[in-house]
Amino acid sequence: MVQNAIHHITAIAGPAQRNLDFYTRVLGLRLVKKTVNFDDPGTYHLYYGDEAGQPGTILTFFPWAQAAPGRLGVGETQETVFRVPEGSIGYWTQRLNEKGVVNEAPRTRFGETVLAFEDPDGMRLALVAVPGIENEPAWTTGDIPADHAIRGFHSASLLVENAAPTGAILTDIFGFTEIGREGSRIRYKAGDMALGGIIDLNAPGGLPRGRSGAGTVHHIAFRAASDTVQADMVKKLMQNHGIRATEQKNRDYFRAVYFREPNGILFEIATDDPGFAVDEPASSLGQALKLPRFLESKRERIKAVLPKIA
Ligand code: ZN
Numbered sequence: 001m002v003q004n005a006i007h008h009i010t011a012i013a014g015p016a017q018r019n020l021d022f023y024t025r026v027l028g029l030r031l032v033k034k035t036v037n038f039d040d041p042g043t044y045h046l047y048y049g050d051e052a053g054q055p056g057t058i059l060t061f062f063p064w065a066q067a068a069p070g071r072l073g074v075g076e077t078q079e080t081v082f083r084v085p086e087g088s089i090g091y092w093t094q095r096l097n098e099k100g101v102v103n104e105a106p107r108t109r110f111g112e113t114v115l116a117f118e119d120p121d122g123m124r125l126a127l128v129a130v131p132g133i134e135n136e137p138a139w140t141t142g143d144i145p146a147d148h149a150i151r152g153f154h155s156a157s158l159l160v161e162n163a164a165p166t167g168a169i170l171t172d173i174f175g176f177t178e179i180g181r182e183g184s185r186i187r188y189k190a191g192d193m194a195l196g197g198i199i200d201l202n203a204p205g206g207l208p209r210g211r212s213g214a215g216t217v218h219h220i221a222f223r224a225a226s227d228t229v230q231a232d233m234v235k236k237l238m239q240n241h242g243i244r245a246t247e248q249k250n251r252d253y254f255r256a257v258y259f260r261e262p263n264g265i266l267f268e269i270a271t272d273d274p275g276f277a278v279d280e281p282a283s284s285l286g287q288a289l290k291l292p293r294f295l296e297s298k299r300e301r302i303k304a305v306l307p308k309i310a
Contacts, residue, residue, distance in 0.1 A: 009058070070211050
């Protein structure tokens with residue numbers, strides 16, 4: 001079965017505790033994995049998602065106390081957008097105001113109500129009201145009732161100089177279709193994928209390039225149902241677009257390849273399997289510090305470097 005949509009989005013944050021507080025306690029996501037950046041094990045890699053951390057719900061961070069702020073610009077993910085039930089925008093507006101979260105008045109985009117706000121590092125987020133999802137399972141916290149809880153990703157907006165070549169990757173490699181245009185945005189949709197099945201390419205023109213740092217997205221990952229599907233995508237990327245992906249890297253919870261799309265945004269293709277319950281029980285995801293096998297012998301040294309978070 002073809003499942004082309006967002007798998008996860010990975011961003012850079014400031015202090016880990018502040019990041020954890022915001023995503024679990026303000027937005028009510030579940031911390032589904034507490035591990036380290038496999039390429040830089042002195043830094044956490046925190047994964048937030050729904051109860052199981054299924055693809056299309058996962059937002060991850062490399063938090064870094066000393067991270068300099070990034071600057072949003074061309075060649076970056078502009079906005080990460082979650083789904084909430086249709087009647088929930090009022091609830092969230094009030095909640096964000098109570099928690100002192102910078103937010104904008106709700107507006108309409110492609111006929112949907114969008115509530116845009118920022119995380120403590122200035123990363124741009126939004127909630128979109130989606131009809132008919134209030135009965136979908138939700139991860140609930142004491143604080144946020146199931147009626148209003150976030151239900152995974154709605155979409156991501158990518159800020160580009162020239163939409164055409166990125167659009168070609170979305171359609172040819174990931175199976176998206178252009179479904180509409182509004183202002184400087186072109187909307188692409190992946191079949192009937194409910195979770196993370198929408199990408200907006202926004203090309204307003206005349207903006208400087210972005211600079212990586214706290215509050216910016218590091219990469220966006222798209223789903224591949226299997227290694228074979230991933231390998232076919234890699235082959236097609238080279239054949240049809242002249243773009244070479246990295247070799248496959250084992251990230252324990254998925255297997256990934258990476259490439260820069262024509263506007264400079266780092267794309268990943270991640271397998272759906274094996275998921276987050278591969279190294280700890282589904283009921284206690286995110287509680288223990290999990291390390292890949294090649295770092296297990298360095299556990300004590302790594303723990304001594306990482307800030308304590310709870
Ligand atoms: Zn990734």
